[in-house]
Amino acid sequence: MKKLYKLTAKELSKLLKEKKIKAVDIVNSIFERINEVEDKIGSFVYLDKENALEQAKKVDEKIEKGIELKPLEGIPVAIKDNMVSNGEPTTASSKILSNYKGIYDATVVKLIKDEGMILIGKTNMDEFAMGSTTKTSFIKESKNPWDLERVPGGSSGGSATAVAAQEVILTLGSDTGGSIRQPAAFCGVVGLKPTYGRVSRYGLIAFGSSLDQIGPFGKTVEDVAMFMNVIAKHDEMDTTSLNIETPDYTKNLNEDIKGLKIGIPKEYFIDGMDNEVKKAIENAIEEYKKMGAEIVEISLLHTEYAPSTYYIIAPAEASSNLARFDGIRYGYRTENYKDIKDLYIKTRSEGFGDEVKRRIMIGTYVLSAGYYDAYYKQAQKVRRLIKNDFDKAFKNVDVILTPATPNTAFKLTDKKSPVEMYLEDVFTISANLAGIPGIVIPTGKNKNGLPIGMQLLGKHFDETTLLKVANNFEKRAYRIELPDNI
Amino acid sequence: MAREWEAVIGLEVHCQLKTGTKVWCGCSTDYDNAKPNTHVCPICLGHPGVLPKLNEKVLDYAIKAGLALNCDINKESKFDRKNYFYPDTPKNYQITQFDKPYAENGYLDIKLNSGREKRIGITRIHIEEDAGKSIHTTNESFVNFNRASMPLIEIVSEPDIRTPEEAYEYLNTLKTAIKYTGISDVSMELGSLRCDANVSVREKGTEKFGTRTETKNLNSFKAVAKAIEYEIGRQIELIENGGVVEQETLLWDEANGVTRVMRSKEEANDYRYFPEPDLVKVIIDNDRLERLKAEMPESKIDKVKRFIKEYDLKEKDAEILSNEIELADYFEQVAKYSNNSKSSSNWIITEVLRVLKEENKEITDFSIRAEHLAKIIKLIDNGTISSKIAKKVFEMKLTDSRDPEEIVKVEGLTQVSDSSEIEKIVDEVIANNPKMVEDYKQADEGRKPRVLKGLMGQVMKITKGKANPKLVTELFEKKL
Ligand SMILES: [Zn+2]
Numbered sequence: 001m002k003k004l005y006k007l008t009a010k011e012l013s014k015l016l017k018e019k020k021i022k023a024v025d026i027v028n029s030i031f032e033r034i035n036e037v038e039d040k041i042g043s044f045v046y047l048d049k050e051n052a053l054e055q056a057k058k059v060d061e062k063i064e065k066g067i068e069l070k071p072l073e074g075i076p077v078a079i080k081d082n083m084v085s086n087g088e089p090t091t092a093s094s095k096i097l098s099n100y101k102g103i104y105d106a107t108v109v110k111l112i113k114d115e116g117m118i119l120i121g122k123t124n125m126d127e128f129a130m131g132s133t134t135k136t137s138f139i140k141e142s143k144n145p146w147d148l149e150r151v152p153g154g155s156s157g158g159s160a161t162a163v164a165a166q167e168v169i170l171t172l173g174s175d176t177g178g179s180i181r182q183p184a185a186f187c188g189v190v191g192l193k194p195t196y197g198r199v200s201r202y203g204l205i206a207f208g209s210s211l212d213q214i215g216p217f218g219k220t221v222e223d224v225a226m227f228m229n230v231i232a233k234h235d236e237m238d239t240t241s242l243n244i245e246t247p248d249y250t251k252n253l254n255e256d257i258k259g260l261k262i263g264i265p266k267e268y269f270i271d272g273m274d275n276e277v278k279k280a281i282e283n284a285i286e287e288y289k290k291m292g293a294e295i296v297e298i299s300l301l302h303t304e305y306a307p308s309t310y311y312i313i314a315p316a317e318a319s320s321n322l323a324r325f326d327g328i329r330y331g332y333r334t335e336n337y338k339d340i341k342d343l344y345i346k347t348r349s350e351g352f353g354d355e356v357k358r359r360i361m362i363g364t365y366v367l368s369a370g371y372y373d374a375y376y377k378q379a380q381k382v383r384r385l386i387k388n389d390f391d392k393a394f395k396n397v398d399v400i401l402t403p404a405t406p407n408t409a410f411k412l413t414d415k416k417s418p419v420e421m422y423l424e425d426v427f428t429i430s431a432n433l434a435g436i437p438g439i440v441i442p443t444g445k446n447k448n449g450l451p452i453g454m455q456l457l458g459k460h461f462d463e464t465t466l467l468k469v470a471n472n473f474e475k476r477a478y479r480i481e482l483p484d485n486i
Numbered sequence: 487m488a489r490e491w492e493a494v495i496g497l498e499v500h501c502q503l504k505t506g507t508k509v510w511c512g513c514s515t516d517y518d519n520a521k522p523n524t525h526v527c528p529i530c531l532g533h534p535g536v537l538p539k540l541n542e543k544v545l546d547y548a549i550k551a552g553l554a555l556n557c558d559i560n561k562e563s564k565f566d567r568k569n570y571f572y573p574d575t576p577k578n579y580q581i582t583q584f585d586k587p588y589a590e591n592g593y594l595d596i597k598l599n600s601g602r603e604k605r606i607g608i609t610r611i612h613i614e615e616d617a618g619k620s621i622h623t624t625n626e627s628f629v630n631f632n633r634a635s636m637p638l639i640e641i642v643s644e645p646d647i648r649t650p651e652e653a654y655e656y657l658n659t660l661k662t663a664i665k666y667t668g669i670s671d672v673s674m675e676l677g678s679l680r681c682d683a684n685v686s687v688r689e690k691g692t693e694k695f696g697t698r699t700e701t702k703n704l705n706s707f708k709a710v711a712k713a714i715e716y717e718i719g720r721q722i723e724l725i726e727n728g729g730v731v732e733q734e735t736l737l738w739d740e741a742n743g744v745t746r747v748m749r750s751k752e753e754a755n756d757y758r759y760f761p762e763p764d765l766v767k768v769i770i771d772n773d774r775l776e777r778l779k780a781e782m783p784e785s786k787i788d789k790v791k792r793f794i795k796e797y798d799l800k801e802k803d804a805e806i807l808s809n810e811i812e813l814a815d816y817f818e819q820v821a822k823y824s825n826n827s828k829s830s831s832n833w834i835i836t837e838v839l840r841v842l843k844e845e846n847k848e849i850t851d852f853s854i855r856a857e858h859l860a861k862i863i864k865l866i867d868n869g870t871i872s873s874k875i876a877k878k879v880f881e882m883k884l885t886d887s888r889d890p891e892e893i894v895k896v897e898g899l900t901q902v903s904d905s906s907e908i909e910k911i912v913d914e915v916i917a918n919n920p921k922m923v924e925d926y927k928q929a930d931e932g933r934k935p936r937v938l939k940g941l942m943g944q945v946m947k948i949t950k951g952k953a954n955p956k957l958v959t960e961l962f963e964k965k966l
Contacts, residue, residue, distance in 0.1 A: 084535040097534065104528050106535055203535040209763035238537050239766045317763055320567050323578035324532045328629070340627075344571055367569070367758035376760060 004029035006484075009075045009169045009223040016074050019063060023056035023074035026169075027118060030076045034167045037486045042142045043162035045081050046089045047121035052076065055118045062116075071226055072170075073116035079172040080159050081122040082129055082205040083214070085109045092205045093137035094127045096325045096332045096351030106203020107235045108172060108214055115230045120168055124158030127353045128322065129179055129207040131155050132424040133412070136355040141412065144186060145483050146450050150409040153183030156217070160187040163217045166482055170227050171217045176207045177310050178428025180215045181440040185404035185453025188442045188480045190224045190470070191217045193428075195461045196435035197242040200235030206321040208314035211432040219482065221441060221471040225249040228463060247464050253471040258292030260469065263397030267303035268427055274407045276446040281403050284443045284454050287477040288401070293469075296397050300389045305382050306430045311422055312366050312379035313433070318356075319363025325351065358418065387434045394459045399469050402427050404440040404453035427455060437463050441470045442480035451480055489726070490690040493718045494698070495647035495683060496609075497710075499660060501639050501670050502616070502678035503547045509615050509637035510538035510581070522621075522630035530635035532576030537764050540565075544637040545588075547669040548613050549770065549778050551639050552589030554663045554785065555608050561770055563588040565613075565762040570755045574618035574629050582640075583612035584759045588768055594663065595787075596655040606656050607644030614638050645684070645695070650711035650718075657681065657707050662786055666811045674706050681710055685717040687725070696721070697731040701745055703738045713738040717745055789814055797827035806835055813849045816856050823860030826867055833859060837880055854883045861890045874951050875899050899952065905961070908945070908953055912961045915944045926966055938962055 004012065004026050015021045031049050038044060059074040079085070082092040084102035086109075091097040105113070112119060126136040134142040134157035142157040144150040145165040152161045156173025160183035163171050173180040175193035184191025192215045199214045206212060216227035228249045235241040264285065269278065285295055327333035327347030334346035352360070366375035393400060404427060410416075431438040436457055443454040454473075458466040508515055511529035529536045552559050566584035592608035616636035621628045641660065647653050661672045661679065671678045686698035701717060704710045721731050735754070736745040784792070786808050793804035793814075807817045813834070820830040838859070842852060862879055865871045871879065871894055879890050879899065886893060894900055916923055919941065926937040938959065945958050 082535075084533075090534065092534070100534070102535075103533060104536075202537050205534040206764075237539060239539050240537075240764065316760060320569050320579050320758070320760070323569060323571065324534070324576065326571065326573075326578060328573050329531060329576065330533065340573060364758065367760055369756045369758075372758075372760075 003033070005033040005166050005169075006482075007169075008220050009072055009218065009226055010220070012075055012169065013069070013071060013073075016059075016063065017069055022063070023059035023118065024053060026074065027052045027056040027076060027120070030120065030168055033165075037145075037165050038167060040143060040148055040486055041145055041161050041165045041167070042140045043123055043158045043165060043167055044078065044121050045091065045093060045124050045137075045139045045158070048088070049120070052118050052120045055116075059116055059118070070115050072230055074118060075170060076118045076120050076168050077112060077170045077172070077227075078121050078123050078159065078162050078168045079109065079112075079119065080125050080129075080156050080174055082125060082174055082207075083108060083122075083172065084203040084205065085119070085122075089122065090205070091139070092128045093125045093134075093139050094325075094352065094356070095138045096327075096347070098138065098332055100331050102203075104203065107200035107233075107237060108231050109203060111231050111233060117170075117230070123156070123162050123171055123173075126155035126157070126179075127356050128205065128318070129155040129174055129176055129212075130318070130355050130359055132178075132182060132421055134158060135412070136353050138353060143412070144409045144450075145486050146188065147409065147448070148486070149411055149413070150450070151186065151412055153186035153405075153409065155179040155183075156191075157183045159217050160184055160189055160191065163187070163189045163219060164482055165486055166219075166484075169219070170223060172214055172231070173217055174204055174207075174212055174214050175428075175432065176211045176213075176314060177432050178425040180217065181428045181438055181453070181455060182405055182425060184217060184440040185442075185451065185455075186409035188445075188451030188453075188482065189217050189219060190221050190439065190441050190474075191215065192224050192228065192439045192463070192466070193431060193437060194228065194232060194463055195437045196432075197240050198437070198461060198463065199231050200233070200238040200241045202235055202237040202241075206317070208317040208432075209321060210317060211310075211314055213432070220479070221439075221467055221474050222250065222253055224439075225253055225467045225471075228467075232463075242461070244461065249464060249467055252464055252468050254475070255468055256292065257288070257469055257472050259294060260292075260399070260465075261294045261296050261397040262288055262469070263296050263298035263393055263400040265298050265300040265303065265393070265400060265402060267300050268402040270406065270426070272406060273403065274446075277403050277405070277407065277452050280444040280446075280452040281401070281454055284473065284477070285401065287473060288469075291472055291476060298393045298397060298400065300386075300393060300400075300430065302382060302385045302389055303430060306386055306433060307422055307426055309379045309382045309386065309433060310425070310429045311362070312375050313383065315359040315363035316367050316376050316379075317363070319360045319367065322352075322356065322360060327351070355418070383433045386430055390430070390434045390436055390457075398459075398465055400457040402455045402457065404428065404455040408446050408448070408450040408452055431457055436460055437466055439463075439466045439470050441474060443473070443478060445480070491687050491718075491722045492690045493648055493714070494645045494686045494688060494695055495649075495653055495714060496645040496698075497643045497647065497653060497656060498682045498684070499641040499643075499657070500680040501551070501641060501664060501672060503544055503637040503639065503669050504671060504678070505541060505543040505547055505637055507541055507543070508635040509541050509544050509613070510635050513635070515636055517632035520632060522628070522632060525632040526634070530576065531631055532578075538581060538762075540765060540768070541637065544613060545768065545770070546774075546778060547637070547667075548588060548611065548639050549775070550667045550669050550782060551641070551664060552592065552611050553779060553782055554667045555589075555592040555594060555611065555641065555660070557589035557592030557608060557611060559589050559770055559775060560586065562586070563768045563770075565765045565768070566759050567762050569758040572617065573627070574620045574631070574634070576618065576631060576634050580615060580617065581762055581765070582614035587612035588770065594656065594659050596652065596659045598651060598655055604646075604652065606646045606652070609642045609644050611639050611641050614640060645686075650715045653683065653714050654707055654711045657710060662809060666783055666786055668783065668811075680704075683710060683714050683717070685714055685721070686731070687718055687721045696725075697733050699731065699734050699736050699745070701736045701738050702748065705740070709738060709740055712743065713745060716743060720745065783811065793817075797821055797831070799827065799831050803831050803835060806839070807831060810849060816849050816852075819856035820860045820863070823857050824863040824867075826863050829863045829867070830860070833863060833880075837877075841884065853885070853887075854880070858883060858890055865890060865894060869954065870894065870900055872951060872955065905957060908949075908957055909961055911945055911948055911953070912958065912965065915941055915948070916965060919944065923966065
């Protein structure tokens with residue numbers, strides 16, 4: 001038998017139910033692997049093996065008593081450090097929350113616990129989810145398991161590397177402008193950003209409230225679909241969470257896609273795009289044709305405005321969302337201050353990193369009285385146009401296929417300006433502005449052996465079709481083998 | 487010729503809703519005597535990751551306020567964030583309604599002392615959350631978040647108010663109208679009603695508004711009137727001396743009777759309002775509106791009209807009785823049990839209100855139950871006691887919980903209507919007052935009743951007021 005950490009959630013669940021393995025064995029295998037590679041990868045900011053083993057024992061007791069397990073019961077999972085868990089460190093990888101422990105459970109954490117999944121720890125991220133590399137984390141830098149000199153992508157970098165380095169079976173990330181999909185592409189794993197409102201944001205430390213969405217990482221499309229069955233629930237605590245029925249996402253995965261229409265937006269094949277990435281996408285299109293899908297060229301006219309729109313709206317919301325971190329009620333507080341203003345300024349100057357400060361300043365600026373109309377209001381209008389583009393496109397196609405990133409993972413030492421960095425998200429941002437779901441799956445590797453990701457975008461609340469189209473590709477055309485020797 | 491000035495006044499009234507739970511979470515709003523920070527949770531403390539959720543009861547109550555103030559209720563409205571750093575604001579932004587409030591275009595009719603009526607426009611009402619409370623000692627500061635996220639509505643008047651008296655009457659009328667709906671205690675003393683006054687002056691006859699100041703920290707209706715009066719005087723004097731009114735936020739210094747600068751326009755906050763992304767739009771459908779309309783209690787205006795018609799009261803009396811919904815209810819109960827609305831009205835207006843004023847009490851704390859006051863009235867009406875005795879019973883009732891009938895019986899206050907007993911006393915009085923008797927006999931018809939009154943007084947003195955006056959009169963008339 002393969003080592004347990006190498007298996008998928010689906011495979012492990014089957015073995016558990018057949019009493020061929022114990023949950024404790026899975027946890028031990030996971031931590032063995034973590035001991036082996038974590039020093040090099042740096043996926044985690046917090047781990048709790050003891051608690052994980054305790055949870056695993058409970059699952060094993062259930063198996064012994066003959067109680068039927070839930071689909072993902074006993075499967076180890078890790079969550080991004082911006083999801084609050086009761087009594088555990090929750091820092092958003094920021095100094096300002098470095099001493100903070102959650103005082104309640106985020107809704108996703110509750111759902112994970114209800115499912116009997118085993119929470120092993122928290123994963124590294126860019127500070128407050130701002131960044132594309134995990135370099136803005138106050139705690140550590142995560143490395144790409146395919147090449148330790150390269151970035152894993154961000155901001156959910158740790159959640160992507162933890163799955164790619166096979167340190168855990170499933171993880172959760174959050175995606176504000178591509179923070180699940182970009183690292184999924186760089187690390188060769190499956191990452192899904194669900195429709196805005198599909199997964200409760202209650203307990204997710206907000207970055208851009210109108211854009212943020214929690215979503216799963218997994219080794220396979222099926223694992224991700226199984227995880228979606230756990231976390232995609234209406235939540236009373238989040239008024240933006242939509243009250244509609246959740247389908248069984250695993251049900252239609254293997255249906256064929258004959259006659260299904262796949263849109264290819266011409267605006268997504270830009271100059272400066274890596275040739276190998278472009279080729280991989282063209283190959284994917286050919287594969288889909290072979291599977292009987294109909295390829296339709298479409299246009300998403302306002303795509304070029306997506307990054308600038310995003311970099312107004314997201315910082316605007318962030319500047320307000322991050323105002324609560326002031327050293328008054330919790331978190332880091334500066335040592336010496338003379339009055340309340342001084343306390344605020346020093347606490348926030350010392351507690352936030354450069355990227356976070358940069359975005360707070362941009363956000364404060366675009367919302368200020370003299371500039372609101374010129375920036376924020378204008379951005380909201382463009383956002384509407386981008387949404388309309390998708391609505392129009394989805395009248396003719398079932399899904400839209402695009403590259404996930406313009407390039408494969410770049411080197412940690414590559415110097416990029418903030419603006420160059422912001423363009424890393426150029427293919428993923430639109431989905432957040434429009435609130436539609438997007439999935440990234442591996443489509444191949446480049447000559448350096450680095451994974452290339454493809455993105456599929458879907459209609460609002462139609463994750464089912466996305467997962468089906470992705471699963472068909474994974475089953476019939478390509479499935480990546482995750483790196484073993486790190 | 488001296489220039490003539492006119493003040494333009496607009497009031498912003500914050501009113502705390504007594505919904506039982508806070509606006510975005512389930513924390514109790516009953517924190518009056520609670521220890522600091524005991525009515526809090528991750529949501530109202532603004533902990534990382536929490537989201538607000540609108541308490542439906544807050545929306546219901548807010549709509550009722552809108553209906554009571556004759557507003558249009560917007561089918562669709564939204565929440566916004568008002569950003570500013572302050573230690574008692576947990577999120578460092580306040581969730582409020584900025585450009586799309588739930589209620590607009592209302593009015594209130596006020597009545598001035600001169601008897602003149604005036605309509606004051608209400609620009610808007612919006613829902614917002616309250617902040618916590620900072621407590622400062624000499625070298626330390628503390629924050630109590632029990633009040634954080636308390637539901638408030640802010641009622642913004644049109645600048646239709648011209649005088650301190652109008653402001654005072656507007657607040658009175660507003661308080662009564664809100665109190666009628668039962669959605670708030672509307673008490674300045676308890677902090678459930680707060681008022682800021684925007685004041686500017688302009689030369690009479692001009693259209694353009696002058697520069698306005700906003701005065702905060704007004705803690706009574708009287709303070710509102712006084713502060714406005716001061717501010718009008720200050721602004722006129724300033725302009726007449728060649729000065730210019732600055733747009734400022736002022737604080738009312740009650741002790742010294744002056745306004746002081748809190749912050750100038752230059753220091754004013756840029757609140758960076760933007761739509762609250764964590765809350766969906768507020769949609770008020772017809773069903774909800776109809777249900778709330780049906781739940782609305784009778785307004786004061788309607789009640790006054792009904793009292794005049796149903797109970798045959800004078801307008802002034804109906805007004806007094808309707809000032810407080812509880813007082814009106816009390817009156818209706820007394821009237822119902824006594825079957826004598828006029829007498830009920832008189833007793834309440836003269837006696838009950840006098841006692842309440844003396845004892846500084848609310849009608850809800852009044853010691854005499856409506857049924858008991860009604861019984862006193864009945865005892866007069868059926869001749870059991872005289873109105874003089876009734877007053878005595880009323881006074882006793884203030885501290886005595888017994889039934890008035892029982893008091894009258896046990897204390898022997900029943901009117902003596904036994905003619906043989908009274909006849910004996912009348913004979914005695916005639917025998918002992920020959921001069922008066924003679925006087926009566928000599929008197930012409932016009933003077934006779936007055937002399938008789940003196941004789942009656944003697945009888946009442948002997949019977950301690952218990953003799954039936956009608957019977958005594960008859961006996962005297964017969965015997966003399
Ligand atoms: Zn609370």
